[in-house]
Amino acid sequence: MKNNCPLNYTMQLIGTKWKPLVLFHLLEGALRSGVLKKKVPEISNKMFTQTVRELEKDGLISRKVFPVVPPKVEYKLTERGESLESLLRQLDKWGLEDIKSLNHTNFDAL
Amino acid sequence: MKNNCPLNYTMQLIGTKWKPLVLFHLLEGALRSGVLKKKVPEISNKMFTQTVRELEKDGLISRKVFPVVPPKVEYKLTERGESLESLLRQLDKWGLEDIKSLNHTNFDAL
DNA sequence: ATACTATATTACTTTTTAGTAAGTTATTGC
DNA sequence: GCAATAACTTACTAAAAAGTAATATAGTAT
Numbered sequence: 107m108k109n110n111c112p113l114n115y116t117m118q119l120i121g122t123k124w125k126p127l128v129l130f131h132l133l134e135g136a137l138r139s140g141v142l143k144k145k146v147p148e149i150s151n152k153m154f155t156q157t158v159r160e161l162e163k164d165g166l167i168s169r170k171v172f173p174v175v176p177p178k179v180e181y182k183l184t185e186r187g188e189s190l191e192s193l194l195r196q197l198d199k200w201g202l203e204d205i206k207s208l209n210h211t212n213f214d215a216l
Numbered sequence: 217m218k219n220n221c222p223l224n225y226t227m228q229l230i231g232t233k234w235k236p237l238v239l240f241h242l243l244e245g246a247l248r249s250g251v252l253k254k255k256v257p258e259i260s261n262k263m264f265t266q267t268v269r270e271l272e273k274d275g276l277i278s279r280k281v282f283p284v285v286p287p288k289v290e291y292k293l294t295e296r297g298e299s300l301e302s303l304l305r306q307l308d309k310w311g312l313e314d315i316k317s318l319n320h321t322n323f324d325a326l
Numbered sequence: 327a328t329a330c331t332a333t334a335t336t337a338c339t340t341t342t343t344a345g346t347a348a349g350t351t352a353t354t355g356c
Numbered sequence: 357g358c359a360a361t362a363a364c365t366t367a368c369t370a371a372a373a374a375g376t377a378a379t380a381t382a383g384t385a386t
Contacts, residue, residue, distance in 0.1 A: 111237070111308075111311075112307075112308045112309070112310075112311030112312040112315065113236050113237055113240055113304070113307050113308045113311060114233075114236075114237065114311075115311040115314070115315060116307045116308070116310050116311035116314070117231070117233075117236060117307065119314075121227070121231050122343075122344095123224075123227075123343075123344070124344095126223050126224070126227055127221070127223060127224065130223055138362090139362075139363060139364090140362060140363075143363095150344080150345060150346075151346095151347095151363090151364075151365085152344080152345075152346085152364095152365080152366090153343090153344065153345075154363095154364095155363085155364060155365075156343095156344090171363095174353090175351090175352050175353040175354070175361080175362085176351095176352080176353075176354085176360085176361040176362040176363075177351085177352085177361085177362050177363050177364080178362075178363085179362080179363065179364090186314070186317075189310070189313075189314070190310065192306070193306055193307065193310055194223070196302070196303050196306060197222075197223050197226045197227065197303065198221075198222045198223045198226070199222070200222075200226050200299070200300065200303055201221075201222030201223060201224075201225040201226035202222040203299075204225070204226070204229075204296070204299070205222065205225060207296075232373075232374095233373075233374070234374090248332090249332075249333060249334090250332060250333075253333095260374080260375060260376075261333090261334075261335090261376095261377095262334090262335080262336090262374080262375075262376080262377095263373090263374065263375075264334090265333085265334055265335075266373095266374090281333095284383090285331080285332090285381090285382055285383040285384070286330085286331040286332040286333075286381095286382080286383075286384090287331085287332050287333045287334085287381085287382090288332075288333085289332080289333065289334090
């Protein structure tokens with residue numbers, strides 16, 4: 107990974123299809139794997155695991171395994187992950203406002 | 217493009233390798249094509265054109281052609297593009313702070 | 327007429343990201 | 357002893373994003 111600049115650095119950590127969404131849902135607190143997955147209904151098994159694994163590797167979330175059967179696993183934001191909160195909320199907010207303002211203009215190229 | 221939520225919507229508009237960088241450099245005002253391109257030294261011809269074309273299509277930047285030879289083209293943020301300012305600055309700032317804090321810990325998995 | 331300029335395009339390949347579908351684990355309840 | 361459970365994992369395919377290199381344009385200066 108080549109990080110020419112902070113902007114790219116940040117995008118490389120959270121700039122994929124599912125990462126921001128997963129992080130966003132963890133803002134309210136720890137969630138069991140299955141619950142978190144259901145919050146992102148369209149995500150596949152594979153992408154879910156891959157996404158949380160990468161977020162964990164990058165130190166943005168942590169994973170706690172309870173030694174029970176059937177398995178129980180909880181994910182939550184680390185301190186580092188929590189520092190993304192205002193960024194995540196702003197990404198969400200910008201999208202919301204932008205969609206709103208599209209309804210007031212006739213620009214709807216999307 | 218399926219926009220399940222505002223967060224994804226935003227990411228789809230600015231979440232590629234070069235878009236945030238191009239937008240960021242336009243925050244200080246309009247730039248000639250060649251100058252803008254030099255601000256993003258590693259970008260290829262193709263990716264530069266493709267990136268500005270998409271940003272234009274999405275109404276985030278505008279393109280002004282001066283009818284001279286050799287050609288002169290200027291890009292600048294639209295009002296919609298300008299509304300991304302604080303978001304872009306925050307993405308940059310977060311990366312900066314995070315890199316800084318990595319130097320104080322021994323977490324350097326990146 | 328040839329080279330130079332800034333901006334851009336095109337065909338093609340490679341790399342990265344995402345999706346599909348089937349299989350694994352280890353205990354519990356029937 | 358067989359199905360049900362939650363949380364994965366794996367092999368494979370498909371689609372999207374990015375990279376490379378060659379080419380186009382159209383006046384101007386030599």
